[in-house]
Amino acid sequence: MIHGESYKPIIAEAAKMAIGEENIYERVFIFELLKDKNDPNAVAGAVGFSVRQPKFYVFKAKAVLLATGGATLLFRPRSTGGAAGRTWYAIFDTGSGYYMGLKAGAMLTQFEHRFIPFRFKDGYGPVG
Numbered sequence: 001m002i003h004g005e006s007y008k009p010i011i012a013e014a015a016k017m018a019i020g021e022e023n024i025y026e027r028v029f030i031f032e033l034l035k036d037k038n039d040p041n042a043v044a045g046a047v048g049f050s051v052r053q054p055k056f057y058v059f060k061a062k063a064v065l066l067a068t069g070g071a072t073l074l075f076r077p078r079s080t081g082g083a084a085g086r087t088w089y090a091i092f093d094t095g096s097g098y099y100m101g102l103k104a105g106a107m108l109t110q111f112e113h114r115f116i117p118f119r120f121k122d123g124y125g126p127v128g
Helices: 004-019 096-104
Strands: 028-035 043-050 056-060 118-120 123-125
Touching: 028 056, 028 096
Parallel strands: none
Antiparallel strands: 028 043, 043 056, 118 123
């Protein structure tokens, strides 16, 4: 049985094998989307920096998928350290994707929903 927190490493390994490790940039913090100069409604790339090395990146792309995750850090559980670091309650889901999308001119909808993991005696998780 594959548990929820195991999905990310499994999918990451499959992605590395499918597109090649030389095409994957890890630990790069993207902070700005680049608009297409010919189409004001399109995004043509992104800008970011390495969180481990003094490097700056400019990515040019035909298509951009904004998949930064939600904003789980906005709504923390009452327990201390209960779900920190789990894939479904990740500490890096800061809401930065919402900011970048809004700044680039995207219409954001369905943000009244928020994730609340189900909690029960001796456990918690995205179940039910």
